[in-house]
Amino acid sequence: MDDIEIPQYFICPISLQIMKDPVTAITGITYDRESIEHWVFQEENNLCPVTKQPLPRDSDLTPNHTLRRLIQSWCTQNALDRIPTPKPPLNKVHVLNLIRDLWLPKLQLKTLRKLEIFAVEHERNRKCMxxxxxxxxxxxxxxSCHKRGETMGLEEALSIMCLVRGPSSETKLLLSENEQILDSLTWVLGRDIDNHYTVKNHAMLVLKGIIGKASSNVLEKLKPEFFERIVGVLREGISQQGINAALQIMLDACLLRRNRIMMIESGAVFELIELELGSPEKKTSELILGILFHLCSCADGRAQFLSHSASVALITKRLLTVSPAADDRALLIISIICKFSGTPLVIQEMLKVGTFAKLCMVLQGDCATYLKDKAKEILREHSNVWKNSPCIEVRTFSQYLKQVL
Incomplete structure (x- = not known):
């Protein structure tokens, strides 16, 4: 084939291979379907690779049957062994047949693996599903796996659920109709099964999707075991994506005080501090600080926070070093601790770990006005303690005292 000159318009601009299933985008350029769908859906590009014009995800790709016939005819004339033919698209009837086979024990695992392959291929299949x-x-x-206590097929099923997600309205309806959904996923998080790392990672991603769309009625029904399992998975360790999903679940559930209490009782505060001590990525730190802020609004949460020897130093260190969103939460945590648990011992610890210095840096730095006001409030509230401390120079304190009083 190296000796045969291939017509340029037979070549996909992305893969640079002969097109099997040529389709024309709204920009007028023809691509091989597999290549352009990968470009748009998996690599999340929204511009046409050739024209650089907008190429929305929901735009139609029109099959170019004439070009496909020309390519096939050319391949025949040049005695090529393999004539490119498009793969038949997945259709609704095929999916319905697979769903039917899903409930036949002998075909169950094979069917799940077929569905997983289809879901991975491209967005068109997922939409059909x-x-x-x-x-x-x-x-x-x-x-049904939960009811029977069986785990075969769970890995594949959860993988499919991560890929194929219905609209929010469908998720809310399913949650309202079947309370066993959350119980089943809680059960999965507590199981010690093959590939448990992958299974629990998938379970967290699925949970994130449904908790984020859940109504307050659903959040009110979460059980202590639910939070114990999530904290347990954080303790065991999963992928970074799974950790962020677990943290987002906790943050969404924090809207209700009953849930905050259950998180505190499950030891969440201690585990969050331990996780943050590992210097995670920015997004993870923002989520952790957001949850700690909510948990510190409860007396037991503050007590658990202060019982960790590194908590005050850690929050102080994170202030002005992560992101504006993290600054907001870190400063609010310091404010809550000072206001409701600001014993002389706690204030002295803040002096030792540099909290006073960080608050002064907030006043000097390019921070939001409300953050500077909050820093002034904290400095003003404990000025009598701090001005008598040997840890602070009198001249330095006097300089900032003029700004806050």
Whole structure:
């Protein structure tokens, strides 16, 4: 084939290979379907690779049947062994047949693996699966595994659920109709099964999707075991993506005081501080500080926070070093601790670990006005203690005292 000159318009601009299934985008450029769908959906590009014009995810790709026939005819004329033919698209009837096979014990695992392959391939398949009702079928499968105490197929089912997600309205309806959904995922998080690292990672991602869309009625029904399992998974360790999903779940659940109390009772404060001590990525730090802020609004949460020997020093260190969002939460945590748990011992610890110096840096730095006001409030409230401390120069304190009084 190296000796044959291939017509340029047979070549996909992305893969630089002969097109199997040529489709034309709204920009007028023809690509091989697999290449352009990968470009748009998996690499999340929103510009046409050739024209650089906008290429929305929901725009139609029109099959170029004429070009496909020309390519096939050319391949035949040049005696090429393999004539490119497009793979038949997945259709609703095919998905419905697979859903039916899902409940046949002998075909169950094979069917799940087929569905997983289809879901991984491209967005068109995932959209077809949603329309065929696969989301509900997967939930029913996980619930049935929970009821039977069996784990075979769970890894594949949860992988599919991470890829194929229905609209928010469908998720809310499923949660309202079946309370066993959350119980089943809680059960999964507590199981010690093959590939438990991957399974629990997938379970966290699925949970993140449903908790983020859940109504207050659903959040009110979360149980202590739910938070114990999430904290337990954080303690065991999963992928960074799974950790962030678990933290987002906790942050969303923090909206209700009853949930904050259950998190504190599960030892969440201590585990969050330990996780933050590992110097995680920015997003993770922002989530951790957000949760700690909510948990420190409870007396037991503050007590648990202060019982960790590194807590005050850690929050002080994070202030002005992560992001504006992290600054907001770190300063609010310091404010809450000073206001409700600011014993002489705690204030002296803040002096030793440099909290006073960081608050002064907030006043000097390019911070939001409300953050500077909060720093002034903290400095003003404990000025009598700090001005008598040997840890602070009188001249330095007098300089900042003029700004806050």
């Amino acid at each position: 949603v329309e065929a009702g696969l989301v509900k079928a997967m939930w029913l499968f996980v619930i």
